[in-house]
Amino acid sequence: MKSQSLSARAHAVMPGGVSHELRYKTPHPIYFERAQGAEKWDVDGKRYIDFKLGAASQILGHAHPEIAEAVALQMARMPYTADCHPLEVEWAEWLNRLFPSAARVRFTGSGTESTMLALRLGRAHSGRDKVLRIDGHFHGWHDMLMKGAKPGINTAPSLGIPHAVTDMTVISPLDLGAVAELLDSDPQIGTVFVEASGANYGSVPLPDGFLQGVRTLTDQTGHVLVFDEVITGLRWSPGGRQARDGVTPDLTTLAKIVTGGLPGGAVVGRADIMDLLSPSETRDGLSPPVSHKGTFNAAPLVAAGAVKAIEILSTGDVQTHADAMAARLRDGFNAVFRALDVQALAYGDSSTCHLYFGGRSIDGLDAAAIRKTPPAVVKGLRDGLLERGVDFMSFTSCVTGLPHTPDLIDEAVVHFRDTVSDLIRDGVLS
Numbered sequence: 001m002k003s004q005s006l007s008a009r010a011h012a013v014m015p016g017g018v019s020h021e022l023r024y025k026t027p028h029p030i031y032f033e034r035a036q037g038a039e040k041w042d043v044d045g046k047r048y049i050d051f052k053l054g055a056a057s058q059i060l061g062h063a064h065p066e067i068a069e070a071v072a073l074q075m076a077r078m079p080y081t082a083d084c085h086p087l088e089v090e091w092a093e094w095l096n097r098l099f100p101s102a103a104r105v106r107f108t109g110s111g112t113e114s115t116m117l118a119l120r121l122g123r124a125h126s127g128r129d130k131v132l133r134i135d136g137h138f139h140g141w142h143d144m145l146m147k148g149a150k151p152g153i154n155t156a157p158s159l160g161i162p163h164a165v166t167d168m169t170v171i172s173p174l175d176l177g178a179v180a181e182l183l184d185s186d187p188q189i190g191t192v193f194v195e196a197s198g199a200n201y202g203s204v205p206l207p208d209g210f211l212q213g214v215r216t217l218t219d220q221t222g223h224v225l226v227f228d229e230v231i232t233g234l235r236w237s238p239g240g241r242q243a244r245d246g247v248t249p250d251l252t253t254l255a256k257i258v259t260g261g262l263p264g265g266a267v268v269g270r271a272d273i274m275d276l277l278s279p280s281e282t283r284d285g286l287s288p289p290v291s292h293k294g295t296f297n298a299a300p301l302v303a304a305g306a307v308k309a310i311e312i313l314s315t316g317d318v319q320t321h322a323d324a325m326a327a328r329l330r331d332g333f334n335a336v337f338r339a340l341d342v343q344a345l346a347y348g349d350s351s352t353c354h355l356y357f358g359g360r361s362i363d364g365l366d367a368a369a370i371r372k373t374p375p376a377v378v379k380g381l382r383d384g385l386l387e388r389g390v391d392f393m394s395f396t397s398c399v400t401g402l403p404h405t406p407d408l409i410d411e412a413v414v415h416f417r418d419t420v421s422d423l424i425r426d427g428v429l430s
């Protein structure tokens with residue numbers, strides 16, 4: 001087993017042997033070395049159907065030929081010089097056309113950097129330091145927005161985050177009335193963050209009308225409203241959830257698909273707020289009023305792939321196909337649950353599929369209840385599926401994309417049925 005020996009080497013030089021805590025796995029992770037479309041192959045040559053698709057960044061599939069060609073050409077022409085270049089203008093123009101909130105665009109190094117910058121802009125514009133965020137929503141790993149990332153827990157899920165910082169972060173339940181009360185009772189809150197899909201790419205869906213409600217509320221109160229569309233941008237529709245639902249935030253954070261599945265991110269938003277980043281503006285003696293740098297912002301290599309990806313995704317056809325494949329997957333999983341008499345549910349919006357193992361409905365449940373899958377079920381499902389050559393995202397969720405075909409979906413459903421049957425046989429599921 002090559003993965004086992006790679007993991008042993010990794011443990012000697014990398015904490016936990018991994019570069020991202022969610023890649024940790026006992027007895028060891030599987031190491032991959034090739035991916036094409038919706039399939040990938042591990043270092044021992046075993047093939048997997050992939051429902052992780054690069055943490056939801058590769059909606060066009062792995063190694064899409066047009067993206068690969070655009071990036072290869074740019075690599076040979078000018079990968080990166082730390083100068084302005086034409087492709088960043090083209091990229092920004094695409095986002096401006098597609099996203100209703102994108103009067104202005106600033107590129108960043110990642111989704112986490114996007115939410116950091118949006119929050120700095122929110123504080124600068126409002127003149128108030130605190131941020132309100134929704135319980136369980138994820139906005140990256142930086143200090144200011146980690147508190148509340150684990151649903152139902154009112155502390156930051158990490159050592160090393162100063163109390164002085166977590167005191168600036170206010171968690172609201174997923175309830176408009178609660179949001180309104182907190183905004184009213186704490187005059188230091190200036191910015192409101194919402195993950196546009198609902199927590200963790202929609203595993204905890206937003207109640208109907210929530211985005212519109214929070215928009216109306218923040219319009220009345222003057223708080224800066226940020227939609228985190230790192231997942232939903234270009235997935236829920238070419239213009240993200242905001243275009244699909246017709247609700248425009250003040251600022252939007254983007255990454256993943258918007259960068260063509262290559263490293264990077266962007267903040268887009270209202271001109272008067274975004275122009276605080278302009279070195280031609282001065283406020284309180286500072287020019288630019290809000291400072292933002294970053295060596296690899298809008299790197300040409302990334303911009304080349306991003307522009308090509310956005311061009312392909314701008315028609316909405318890929319999203320329509322991906323949504324249909326996710327619906328087929330959800331139907332297939334629910335049919336398995338019914339046939340095997342398991343009280344569980346497959347659900348999800350757009351091109352996502354989430355699993356809930358506490359009954360046939362998630363109505364009325366909060367994030368902590370929805371996401372409390374018994375560890376033995378998580379591990380049994382993950383191990384059983386990997387053994388059969390199927391890889392999920394976040395253990396109990398999937399995303400679909402352009403290269404998923406009905407045949408691949410049906411093949412995965414068969415492996416899912418066999419895995420669930422084993423878990424019933426072993427008493428892990430009843």
Ligand SMILES: Cc1ncc(COP(=O)(O)O)c(C=O)c1O
Pocket residue numbers: 055110111112113115138139140141195201228229230231255256265
């Ligand atoms: C909604 C959301 N916001 C922010 C981030 C952070 O993005 P990155 O991993 O690029 O830092 C993620 C990552 O999964 C995300 O899902």
